[in-house]
Amino acid sequence: MNDVMQKLPAFVTNHALLVATFVVILIALVAGEVSRLFRKWKSLTPAGLTQLINRDTPLIVDLSASADFEKAHIPGAKNVAMSQFDPETQKDLAKAKELPVVLVDKDGRGVGKAANRLVKAGFTRVFVLDGGTYAWQTAQLPVAKGKK
Structure with a gap:
């Protein structure tokens, strides 16, 4: 696990577009589920x-x-x-x-x-x-x- 944490910054730097896409998808999923919880x-x-x-x-x-x-x-x-x-x-x-x-x-x-x-x-x-x-x-x- 410690090895993964050390390589994570390099991965994020080398694959910025991939990481940004992941973050956008994750935010969209979380927002959809939160809105589903609060609708009447x-x-x-x-x-x-x-x-x-x-x-x-x-x-x-x-x-x-x-x-x-x-x-x-x-x-x-x-x-x-x-x-x-x-x-x-x-x-x-x-x-x-x-x-x-x-x-x-x-x-x-x-x-x-x-x-x-x-x-x-x-x-x-x-x-x-x-x-x-x-x-x-x-x-x-x-x-x-x-x-x-």
């Missing part, structure tokens, strides 16, 4: 959402485009276009402040901002399905087709 909403896996559906009666809001929603969606999900998603004016959402609200989209990438908006609007039980409808289908869970 939780991520769910498809299995976790199944448990939530069996335990509670969550409102599932699918923020996918209408065409994607019609191709496949979680049974019972309500489709709301992301451009029209407003927690304060949506009637279904206003009634569900005490219920768990699960946000879903096609691939799970675009719902974080919507989840933050729900939290700011006073919703206390906000969840996001990791991987979206794609993860739901990959887990071979049932999907509905059409507008409802």
Whole structure:
């Protein structure tokens, strides 16, 4: 161990770009994990959402485009276009402040901002399905087709 500590300054000097890249990646990973700890909403896996559906009666809001929603969606999900998603004016959402609200989209990438908006609007039980409808289908869970 003492030998490694003696060679470390020479390694850092000779491989500055490599060390800088490592430090940037490490900072990005730590920042991502810290932000995950302090956000007010939780991520769910498809299995976790199944448990939530069996335990509670969550409102599932699918923020996918209408065409994607019609191709496949979680049974019972309500489709709301992301451009029209407003927690304060949506009637279904206003009634569900005490219920768990699960946000879903096609691939799970675009719902974080919507989840933050729900939290700011006073919703206390906000969840996001990791991987979206794609993860739901990959887990071979049932999907509905059409507008409802």
